[in-house]
Amino acid sequence: MAQPQPRHSVGQARRVFFERGLAPQGQVPDTILQSWQRCQRLGLEAQSHPAIEPVTEADLRRMRERHEKLWRLARAELEALATDAMATGSIVILTDEDGWILDAEGSTGFLNKAGRVALMPGACWSETQVGTNAIGTAIVEGRAVEVRGGEHYFAPHSILSCSATPVYDPFGHLVGVLDISGEASVHHVHALGLARLAVANIEHRYFEDGIADAQVVRLHHNPALLGTAREGILAFRDGRLVAASQSGLQLFGLERGELGEVSYHALFEQALSRLRDDGVLVDRHGRMLHGHVQEHGDDRPRRHSSRPPITVSAATRADRADAPLFDAGQDAELQRACRVLDAELPVLLLGQTGTGKEVFARELHRRGSRADKPFVAVNCAALPEGLIEAELFGYEDGAFTGARKQGSPGLLRQAAGGVLFLDEIGDMPLALQPRLLRVLQERELTPLGGGKPVKLDFALICATHQDLERGVAEGRFRADLYYRIAHHCVRIAPLSDHPERARLIRDLWRRLDKHGRQLTDEALQALAGYSWPGNLRQLSACLRTLVALSEPGARIGPEALPAYLRSIELARVAEDPVAAAVTAMPDAGLEAVEEAAMRAALRACDGNVVQAARRLGISRSTLYRRLGGGLRKPN
Numbered sequence: 001m002a003q004p005q006p007r008h009s010v011g012q013a014r015r016v017f018f019e020r021g022l023a024p025q026g027q028v029p030d031t032i033l034q035s036w037q038r039c040q041r042l043g044l045e046a047q048s049h050p051a052i053e054p055v056t057e058a059d060l061r062r063m064r065e066r067h068e069k070l071w072r073l074a075r076a077e078l079e080a081l082a083t084d085a086m087a088t089g090s091i092v093i094l095t096d097e098d099g100w101i102l103d104a105e106g107s108t109g110f111l112n113k114a115g116r117v118a119l120m121p122g123a124c125w126s127e128t129q130v131g132t133n134a135i136g137t138a139i140v141e142g143r144a145v146e147v148r149g150g151e152h153y154f155a156p157h158s159i160l161s162c163s164a165t166p167v168y169d170p171f172g173h174l175v176g177v178l179d180i181s182g183e184a185s186v187h188h189v190h191a192l193g194l195a196r197l198a199v200a201n202i203e204h205r206y207f208e209d210g211i212a213d214a215q216v217v218r219l220h221h222n223p224a225l226l227g228t229a230r231e232g233i234l235a236f237r238d239g240r241l242v243a244a245s246q247s248g249l250q251l252f253g254l255e256r257g258e259l260g261e262v263s264y265h266a267l268f269e270q271a272l273s274r275l276r277d278d279g280v281l282v283d284r285h286g287r288m289l290h291g292h293v294q295e296h297g298d299d300r301p302r303r304h305s306s307r308p309p310i311t312v313s314a315a316t317r318a319d320r321a322d323a324p325l326f327d328a329g330q331d332a333e334l335q336r337a338c339r340v341l342d343a344e345l346p347v348l349l350l351g352q353t354g355t356g357k358e359v360f361a362r363e364l365h366r367r368g369s370r371a372d373k374p375f376v377a378v379n380c381a382a383l384p385e386g387l388i389e390a391e392l393f394g395y396e397d398g399a400f401t402g403a404r405k406q407g408s409p410g411l412l413r414q415a416a417g418g419v420l421f422l423d424e425i426g427d428m429p430l431a432l433q434p435r436l437l438r439v440l441q442e443r444e445l446t447p448l449g450g451g452k453p454v455k456l457d458f459a460l461i462c463a464t465h466q467d468l469e470r471g472v473a474e475g476r477f478r479a480d481l482y483y484r485i486a487h488h489c490v491r492i493a494p495l496s497d498h499p500e501r502a503r504l505i506r507d508l509w510r511r512l513d514k515h516g517r518q519l520t521d522e523a524l525q526a527l528a529g530y531s532w533p534g535n536l537r538q539l540s541a542c543l544r545t546l547v548a549l550s551e552p553g554a555r556i557g558p559e560a561l562p563a564y565l566r567s568i569e570l571a572r573v574a575e576d577p578v579a580a581a582v583t584a585m586p587d588a589g590l591e592a593v594e595e596a597a598m599r600a601a602l603r604a605c606d607g608n609v610v611q612a613a614r615r616l617g618i619s620r621s622t623l624y625r626r627l628g629g630g631l632r633k634p635n
């Protein structure tokens with residue numbers, strides 16, 4: 001990164017370089033000196049006015065059209081930065097990958113001043129044409145660069161102070177530059193940091209369109225940062241890392257040039273299915289990362305894409321070996337909701353991901369009067385926005401490009417007589433909400449592309465993990481649709497709030513295992529002590545894996561549990577001193593965390609191995625093996 005230099009030393013450095021032909025080592029940042037040397041080799045004349053010819057309005061329009069994606073994804077950042085820039089008398093600039101300025105916004109006063117040196121839309125600020133400047137030099141260097149006053153190669157540009165950060169697409173290709181420029185006489189301390197943050201947001205948005213034929217993984221040590229620009233995003237195609245965000249690369253100490261070279265197994269110890277099932281994945285350094293997998297290219301972020309976006313099925317059978325479990329409270333909820341549904345009124349299921357909303361909806365279908373008719377489940381978050389309308393409402397022959405020859409009846413008609421389950425209703429695009437509302441009110445549908453209105457007959461269950469009331473308050477969800485679907489709400493509690501997790505685990509275990517496998521008390525205690533952020537989905541996947549990996553009749557102890565249960569959560573079960581030791585080292589590898597937990601437990605138990613092992617829920621021999629000699633033997 002360019003270091004700010006006192007102005008007098010730049011003047012001196014210019015004299016040394018341009019008049020005496022020597023390298024002013026240490027007087028300007030190396031980046032600037034190297035750029036001056038490149039410009040000199042090109043024969044640029046520093047005291048002259050560079051010839052910058054902005055393109056015509058029509059060419060600029062075409063250029064913007066060609067870079068529509070960059071412009072669209074950068075729009076929100078440009079607008080936000082332009083407001084700040086106005087207040088500080090500076091401007092924000094977006095260029096393409098060659099330095100052609102697509103947009104400049106901010107302080108009108110400074111826009112005029114910058115225009116006098118052709119820092120304006122339609123001009124090209126590549127280093128070869130304009131000499132050392134933040135935009136052009138950032139493109140050459142491939143990283144953020146600050147160029148202040150006299151550090152610009154051409155003397156007339158010394159009125160500018162500019163901070164530029166290149167923008168890369170997920171595959172590591174340079175797509176543009178975001179620059180903040182202002183008066184050279186003012187030191188814009190935060191400009192480079194602001195440009196970097198804005199670019200991180202833009203690059204993050206590039207992944208919203210998905211990556212075709214790739215599995216996109218979003219990860220972070222801290223689950224609270226998932227969904228923000230700080231999460232690491234990695235995309236794998238055929239087991240190879242083909243795309244990544246800057247934070248994704250940083251997480252593994254990788255360079256952009258390594259995209260396409262690194263295999264999944266070089267980065268992770270566990271299979272990707274672990275992340276899908278448990279919401280956590282251990283990497284090659286033993287670090288536990290939280291996150292989720294987004295399957296194959298789509299135009300919106302997906303949740304739980306392991307499930308197909310649309311399924312049409314018959315009612316589930318109650319006598320299945322893995323039939324769901326409902327406690328007395330849930331059973332009462334089911335009975336009430338069943339009556340509501342049979343009265344042709346909609347039911348809304350609310351709950352965190354994996355709490356069992358779809359399982360609950362299927363059970364409602366099974367118990368209700370429409371059990372012999374189809375159950376049509378639509379995951380609104382997993383369907384591309386452009387397809388939701390056609391899939392739901394159907395279309396006539398040739399209604400839009402790509403439409404099937406003979407048209408499609410749409411899912412609303414396919415649900416005829418049965419139950420339509422709209423999962424993730426909170427992700428229903430705003431533009432489609434009035435149409436859905438109309439259909440729900442009129443129970444009649446006119447397919448896309450025209451045709452006769454058709455009478456509809458289905459019972460509606462909606463589900464979401466989102467706070468829809470907040471969605472209404474923030475204008476993301478229509479109030480009239482909300483009141484229509486939220487007639488009867490059922491809240492499904494997260495596992496962390498379950499009052500009797502141990503009993504639930506025992507009951508689930510009995511359902512899953514028919515061959516006498518037993519969980520030891522320690523294992524049960526550890527399982528019940530964990531908060532299960534992925535709820536029943538995570539717990540159920542964990543128990544199924546334990547059954548699959550053990551022999552009939554086996555006793556399953558804590559050593560068989562997944563690593564995330566054996567370390568951090570065991571420590572939490574074991575109360576404060578241990579939990580404190582573990583939470584104090586959020587970035588440490590798993591082994592180090594486990595060891596810290598063991599040592600803290602030993603200290604808390606005054607060196608008594610038996611007590612410490614019990615407290616941690618692990619065997620004495622494991623504690624001896626891991627901590628070696630020097631442990632006090634029990635009497």
Ligand SMILES: Nc1ncnc2c1ncn2[C@@H]1O[C@H](COP(=O)(O)OP(=O)(O)OP(=O)(O)O)[C@@H](O)[C@H]1O
Nearest residue numbers: 304324325352353354355356357358359536537540
């Ligand atoms: N009542 C239950 N009994 C047993 N297992 C259950 C139950 N409910 C859910 N599960 C387990 O959890 C998994 C996830 O449930 P489900 O798909 O219904 O969750 P969800 O709340 O709809 O999740 P999402 O919001 O992510 O779509 C199920 O596949 C099943 O393994």
